[in-house]
Each structure stands twice: as structure tokens, then as C-alpha cells.
Amino acid sequence: MMIQTPRGVEDILPHQISKYQWIEKKASSLFHLYGYEEIRIPTFENAELFLRSVGKETDVGKQMYIFKDKKGRNLSLRPEATASVARAYIQHRLYEKPGDWRVYYIGPMFRYERPQAGRLREFRQIGVEVLGEAAPQLDVEVIEMVCQFFKRLGLANFNVQLNSIGCKKCRPDYEKRLKEYFKRNISSLCPVCQKRYEYNVLRILDCKKESCQKVVEKAPFLKDHLCEDCKIHFEKVKMGLEDMGIKFNLDPYLVRGLDYYTRTTFEITIPSLGAQNAICGGGRYDGLVKELGGPYTPGIGFSIGVERLLIALEKDEMNFFPKNSPGVYVITLDKKSQKMGYYLVNLLRSKGIKTWMSFSGDNLSSQLRLANRKGVCWAIIIGEEEVNKEILILKDMESGKQREIEWRRLEEFSQNLNFQLKRSRDCD
Ligand SMILES: [Zn+2]
Ligand SMILES: [Zn+2]
Structure with missing residues (x-):
């Protein structure tokens, strides 16, 4: 059977x-224009890293690919990158360097979805991720940068959803109020949210089930319970976005639901995508580096x-692709x-021209x-007669026109070809 x-x-x-x-x-x-450099983090880590940062009981925590290696070590494929970036920051003592640390990553993540x-x-x-700046x-x-990115891709319709989820000082108190409120309505919540009530009460706020949303509508808002520092921070973020002409919607139900997340949270949504309309999520996580054993370091990412x-x-x-x-x-x-033919193929490739040859x-x-079928612009034909005459035939695949090129002028010819190909290439 085929695998x-x-x-x-x-x-x-x-x-x-x-x-x-x-x-x-x-x-x-x-x-790069904003001062970020690439980081390549490992595809798997000690499972403990994610269990401690993402949490065992969260959606992501439950979807992790955890396995044992031959020595019985508990490892996990990475379900996300933030924890690994924070780990690298601590492990390589990057907090000793002056200023903030800005990195970007591109790569696969793994979740049992x-x-x-x-x-x-x-x-x-x-x-x-940016570490070291509050x-x-x-x-x-x-x-602003992520909006700029979507604009540069040509996406016209996207929305910025914004919220603040407070800090270690103000959130526990709010969570207590929230728990009191949901306790009175627990029978109306979906089974998942009834579990969330125990370990992650904030996540009930962004449940998409209608029955839960009805209950959530009347729940107390975190923005009314922010401490003074969080309030000022949130006001400055909103003002800054307005100054830059970036439109946003305040979404009091936008929570990230993990302990180390703090203050600003945001999402970019695309209305045309329907229920799964978020294409970007991000926010502050001022508590994460400390949680993972490093010095207190504010952080933010998406x-x-x-x-x-x-x-x-x-x-x-x-x-536009x-x-x-x-x-x-x-x-x-x-x-x-x-x-x-071999000689010619080598010559053309050395000039940067994509070249095939049939064997x-x-x-x-x-x-x-x-x-x-390859969709090439030109075919070059060399047969017995061409070898004897020391020429080759250049065939324009579109028009079908052919002309002869002398071997002694190959250098000049290949330069010329490269120039024409570059012009016909759909340049970015
Ligand atoms: Zn606060
Ligand atoms: Zn629910």
C-alpha cells in the first residue's frame, strides 16, 4: 500500500x-527596515519549556506533540515560537546586551488540531519578538509594522482588534470578579468553558459558542478594572495608533489567556475569512522571561x-505572485x-541563466x-550540421522564429540573452 x-x-x-x-x-x-534580525530556533525542545510557558491546560498545551527520545527525555515539537525565543534570550544571556533585542522567525509549528x-x-x-522594552x-x-506588512502584500480589507488584559497587579482581582460572575451562570456555559472556569477563566471571554457569548455579554470588562499603570499604558497605545492614522476596534473579549501575557493584546482579522478570521495575533508578555528563569524582561510579539x-x-x-x-x-x-551542449549549459548557468538540457x-x-512544457523563452538547438558549421540555432519559443549564432560569439550572445531574460522576468 502507498504511504x-x-x-x-x-x-x-x-x-x-x-x-x-x-x-x-x-x-x-x-x-529588516525596523531593525529586526532573523532567528532560527529548534523544531523540538524540552517539553517542559512549553508546559511551563504555554501551560498544560490551555488549548495549545493540549495540542502539543510530546514524545520521548531514546534516553527517555520528554521532548515536544514546537507549537509556537515565543517560548523558544525567550529561552534563547536567557540561555545566551542576551539581556546583558544594551538596548532591546528584536528578532523575527519564519517556519513550521506543530499542533494536534x-x-x-x-x-x-x-x-x-x-x-x-522584541525583548527588553516596556x-x-x-x-x-x-x-504599525504588521499593518504595513499586510498593506505591502496588497491586502485591502483587514481590521486591527485591540485590548488590554492588565498585569499581575490588576488581573487577579478582575479574574476573581469574573469567576464570581460566571459561577452564577456556569450551567449556561459550554462544556469547554466549564473547564476553562477552573484553570483559565479569561478564555471564556473569547468563546465563539452562542450560549457562552450571551453570558459573556454581561460579564464585567477588564478595561474597567485596570490598575493606573495599565490604564496609562493602554491610553498611550491608543493615542499612538491614532497619531499614526491606524484604525482599530476595541475588543474587550480579546484575551490571550496565558498567565504571562500582559497589557496590550491585538489581532488582525479579515472579514472575508468567516469564523476563522484572525490571521495574526500578538501582544505583550512582560512576565515570560522571568517565568522561564531569566531576569524580569518586558516583551512583545506577534x-x-x-x-x-x-x-x-x-x-x-x-x-501578484x-x-x-x-x-x-x-x-x-x-x-x-x-x-x-554541456559546454553551453555551463556557460549559460555561469551567467545566471536558468538552463535545462535533455539527456x-x-x-x-x-x-x-x-x-x-517547461515554459522557456528560448530553445537552443545543436545537431550534427551545427557542430560542423560551428554554429547553434536559437529558437524563440513564442514566435517560432529561428536564427543562427556563431560559436566564436557565444560570450557576447550569452550576455545579451541574460539581459533579455531579466527584462522579461516578472521582477518584484
Ligand atoms: Zn495592571
Ligand atoms: Zn464556551
């Missing part, structure tokens, strides 16, 4: 990869779900011409058919 990919895991085939590369390139070049459109068990995220102006800059972003881009029928760059197909018809020894028409 297929596990459920929720997909190949990204070559014809799709240019979309991913296009998005990734846009992200990295923009993030129920697979659906835009939600896989291996999925890709693009995200950033100023609300940074929150504004981070949100992550973007690449698969969902792609669905949004395709829904918008954006036709770059086409495959065209190339040249070298056709040789016998042993002698093949030798010349089949098939006749001219079937090789031309292959060249056509």
Missing part, C-alpha cells in the same frame, strides 16, 4: 512554493498564520553536439515539446 502524509500535514509543491517565498521575502525585507481549511497540524508562522510606543510600532494569510490573498484574487522565471532549453541531437537523445520534435 501518504499523516492527517493534517501537507506537501508544498513547487508550483505553490513561489507564493510562500514571495510572502517570506516581503516579511524579511520589511522587518482538527484539520480544516487554513488549519493544519504542521503549519507555518511568520512572527517577531514603552507603549513599541506596541504602537509593532502594530505571529501570522501563513496558510490562512494565503487563503485571504487568494480570496482577494490577487494576481511572481511567475516562475523563464529560462533556456538546450537540445542536442547526437554525441558530438551533446559535448557542445534523452530523443528526436528534435519531442525535445521541442518538452521545452514548450
